[in-house]
Amino acid sequence: MPVLLPTRVLRTLPTSRPSADLVVLAGGLLVVVAGTAALIPVPVAVALGGILAAASAVLRLGRPTGVYRPAVLLDAAVLAAGTTAVLPALVPVQHRAVAATVGLAVSAGLFGAGLHLLPGRTRPQWSDRFRTLAEPSVASVGLCFTVWVLLPDGVPQPVRLPAAIVAGLLAVSALTVLTGRYPRFAATCRGGALLTLLGQVVLVATLAAPEADRSPVVAMVALLVGAVVTAVGVRQAAGSGSAGTLAPARTRVRAVVPAVVVLTVGGHYFGTVEAIEPTVYFFGLAVVPPLVVRELIRTADQRRRGADRTEGHARVHALVAGGRDLVLLLDAEQRVIWQSPAGPRLFGLADTAVVGRLLRDLVHPDDVARVAARLASVEGENDGGLLMARLTDGRGGWRETESTVSDQRSVPELGALVLHVRDVGDCRRLEQRVLQLAVTDQLTGVANRCALLGAVAELHQGHLPTEWAEATGEPEARPIRPRPPGTSWPTGPQPVGALLIVELHGLSGVNDGQGRAAGDGVLIEAARRLRTAAGPQDLVARLTGDEFAVLTPVGPVPAYALATRMLTALSEPYRLDPDPADQGDAGPEVRLQHSIGLAEIDGGDPDDVLRQADLARRRAAQLGRDRIEWYDEELEQQLLRRLELERGLPGAAARGELDLVYQPVLALIDRSPVGVEALLRWRSPELGTVLPGELLPVAQTRGLMGELGRWVLTRACRQLADWTATGATLWVAVNVTSEELLAPEFVRHLCAVLAEYGLPADRLLVEISEPQLPGDEGPVAARLGELRAIGVQTALDDFRTEHASLSHLRRLPLDLLKISPDPDGADQTLLDVLVGLGDRLGLTVVAEGLESMEQVGDARRSGCRYGQGYALARPATAERVEAYFEERSGGSDAADS
DSSP states (O other): OOOOHHHHHHSSSSOHHHHHHHHHHHHHHHHHHHHHHHHHHHHHHHHHHHHHHHHHHHHHHOOOGGGGGHHHHHHHHHHHHHHHHHGGGSSOOGGGHHHHHHHHHHHHHHHHHHHHTTTOOOOOOOHHHHHHHHHHHHHHHHHHHHHEEEEEEEHHHHHHHHHHHHHHHHHHHHHHHHHHHOOOOHHHHHHHHHHHHHHHHHHHHHHTTTTTTTTTHHHHHHHHHHHHHHHHHHHHHHHHHTTTOOOOOOOHHHHHHHHHHHHHHHHHHHHHOOSOHHHHHHHHHHHHHHHHHHHHHHHHHHHHHHHHHHHHHHHEEEEEEEEEEEEEEOTTTBBBEEEHHHHIIIIOOOHHTTTTGGGGGHHHHHGHHHHHHHHHHHHBBBOSSEEEEEEOOSOOEEEEEEEEEEEEEEEETOOOOEEEEEEEEHHHHHHHHHHHHHHOOTTOBBBBBHHHHOOOOHHHTOOOOOOHHHOOTTTTOOOOOOOOOTOOOTTSSOOOEEEEEEETTTHHHHHHOOOOHHHHHHHHHHHHHHHHHHTTEEEEEEEEEEEEEEESSSEEEEEEEHHHHHHHHTTOOEEEEOOOSTTTOOOOOOOOOEEEEEOOOSSSSSHHHHHHHHHHHHHHTTTSEEEEOOOOOHHHHHHHHHHHHHHHHHTHHHHHHHHEEEEEETTTOOEEEEEEEEEEEETTTEEEOOOOHHHHHHHHTOHHHHHHHHHHHHHHHHHHHHHHHHTOEEEEEEEHHHHHHHHHHHHHHHHHHHHHTTTGGEEEEOOOOOOOOOOOOOOHHHHHHHHHHHTEEEEEEEEEEGGHHHHHHHHHOEEEEEEOOOOOHHHHHHHHHHHHHHHHHEEEEEEOOOSHHHHHHHHTTTTTOOSSTTTHHHHHHHHHHHHHHHHHHTTTTGOOO
């Protein structure tokens, strides 16, 4: 019995290769041939064969880590077998059989341990093991009988029968291994082990019969081939991972080969012998128990399989009958050969109305071609995805369905295409409803912002956005439909449509005064008017609370005409619901103002198009509302500048960015200064100098007029105090709006400033512009009266001859009147009348806006004593004005100034 080397030593030994195994096999066969031909003695041939087998095993010791332990055991078993073949030459004749038997036992034990440790080995249950032993038992008895017959006649009877049994069992085991379902490396190792053990069995049998002198040499063939096959299996196990590939099972070979061998050998035996030996009867009786056990096992297996099949059929029937899917089996002609119980239960389809009919007879006519093409493309595992079709429901209607197709034509039990059909009508309707909610404004029923942006994106790419209309299904919704025949959508950067944004001004007042429900009613009516004014190709959407949008595929000029029609429709008064307490009375009417911005869709980003239309809408609101503005690049620059003004103006006074310039008011006779007008300037670091015409509208929008007015009044009074300290006798005029004038703290602040700088009240002149006077001028007159009561002078500015309102002169307490001549040239007689009227009312008349010497001459001829304008003196800083006053007081010619 060989001794296993330590692990560390074994791993240092060389590893054999396939070439080395071939050398060993070739050398062993040469030795066998030489021994058989009597070229060398039989014991020497057997010993040389054993030495070669043992040497090959020693060379193979030391394997990869994954199969190291089983490899060592298998190689040790081969080494033990080779040593068994060498022993007959080393021990006496009477002990050779015993020594060979001991070697056989050691080899069998080592082979069993090594095969047990191979990777991928399964652990069957005891019932499966018993069945595995019972199946080949009949063949085992037959092969044992075959070996018993084929053993040499010189083998003693006590050795002959055990040897035949062992050899027969080994033969059956080898057949089972070679035809069973094992991993390839495991089958190879088992086959090598069985061949090696078979050679040892033959060797033991021949050693017990000295007269069979050449038989041990033949046994060495099986031993050497078994050693090489074992080495091949070990190499396969080292490279196959944990389990390896399963070899196919060949059960027919396993059943036929033993029967053929037994019939052949048995026939020869019974034909040649004169008397049947008792051992033959033993083998004959030994066949009966395995046959009975095998039949009992087969009967139990058939019953179990029948019960499993019945249970499986019942389970499948229950699953199919209670499922929500309809299962259809189709033959090669796409004819229904079976339907599941879900057909009558869910679809109302009786078996007589479905089975035997072509599938196309059950599908909606519009879907037949698509379904046929899909089913024709199904092959094997390629199912093509979901199949969408409308299927009849047996009640004259159609069901929206989706189906999965499985190709089971290669399965003998089915041989058909399997359709799993599911009714998705409710899901489709729910999806449509969800999509409708996602793209529709719930209050007005028009599209929402998301749907509008998607439509703009498709329109500028040349596609007609009809998905919104399909999703909503609203009869009042007007989706964009294809153009008439003969026309095409523009491509490239050319405009392919227009976007209009409509803002409703005054809706917040309706909500505050009449309630939220009244405001919602106005929005609903406005949406209705927009849909009525829009064309069949236009899409109406609601953007925010008081903003709508209209998308049209027509050019900019028809889009402008559309905007005009919408503005006319929206300008009509809105009739509100009457108060329930006012029985029989009609509801109140409200009028809103509207601003419409228009932008062309020229291939830009949808958000950018929306921004452009919104900029045009803001411009329309700034220019007075109830108007339409067209977007262009200059408009965007103006609006961007307006945004910069709105962003930077707050806090400009605190940052020291505000400044005052002063324009002198001169006597027209001698050009002597009598006063100055303080004009506001904003010295913005980013925008430069911003004049009042651009600055004041922004201040009014941002609510900064009060802050700016207080700053102007304070700075002007401080500058007037400085001039007064130098001996100048001037008045300073500051401009105020009607909102500033009517502010509760205006008079109090004015008095505080005059007191702070110690100025007489009559040195301050408060101007209010005539175009900015409110419709009810009573509060303004009262406030001007308060100012005159404390000594402050009052003036009416921008009193133009072309729209003079004499009622203002009669009702307002004024000290000074500023007349702006008509730039196109006013009637001199009318100017004379206004000057004369001012003199009669006790007003000081100042002609402002004198831009030429001709206008200065006209003012003098009309009797006006004072003038202001670029022809006389330009606005300048306080320092330059002081220099101008010094120059005038020094006697310089006024006419040359």
